[in-house]
Amino acid sequence: MLHIADLAGSDLKDSGIVINSSEFDFDWFLRFFDAAGNIRAEDMRQLWARVLAGEIEHPGSFSLRTVEVLRNMSQAEALAFKNASSLVLEETDGSQFLFCDSDLSDYTINQRHGLGMEDILLLEEAGLISALRASNEIEVGESADGFFNGGGLALIFESDGENASFQYKSYPLSQIARQLLPIVQEEADDGYLTDLGKVLRDDLSQIEVGVYRVLNREGNDIELDLDNNLLDS
Known part of the structure; x- marks a missing residue:
């Protein structure tokens, strides 16, 4: 979980955005980190980190339903979506x-x-x-x-x-x-x-x-x- 946060922090640092925490939905972040705690594969961690960085940069970009889908997504499904994109x-x-x-x-x-x-x-x-x-x-x-x-x-x-x-x-x-x-x-x-x-x-x-x-x-x-x-x- 901390590794995902570190990856997201690196993305945000590179983008140089100014974070306004007053816009955050903290229930979303609680659900996110609860789901992200069991992610072990590095490529999946990077995907979760991009979601976290995107939500911090633009609050409301990712729904809780998306977090739940990510929780259940396999590496094969994630790779298929990346290729199909x-x-x-x-x-x-x-x-x-x-x-x-x-x-x-x-x-x-x-x-x-x-x-x-x-x-x-x-x-x-x-x-x-x-x-x-x-x-x-x-x-x-x-x-x-x-x-x-x-x-x-x-x-x-x-x-x-x-x-x-x-x-x-x-x-x-x-x-x-x-x-x-x-x-x-x-x-x-x-x-x-x-x-x-x-x-x-x-x-x-x-x-x-x-x-x-x-x-x-x-x-x-x-x-x-x-x-x-x-x-x-």
């Missing part, structure tokens, strides 16, 4: 998910990028993704729509002026996973988004598909480098 996509409304590739003509994309069905089952068991695949629809007409990853790329869908749509399935991230994602996600897999874009471009005959770099994004206002479609390179 590089493949997490986000819609323009902010919802985050893992794309389900089972309906694609090339349905091995997720597996080629390290996300197999065994990983999906681990993430479901840990309460990090929905146990049921969600059915989603993208509609494009006068305006484009698409997905984003954490690395500054956007997968954009457009039509030739007529309204068009396509359905896809996804594994939505739970609220707990959304809270933990910023501390486990190290780097988005840009190659995954471009590979996914290439297959969708082949599968969707009435929709134009492109992958572009995001130059600036503020809410729903997005500036893209539309002169460079990465699917053509």
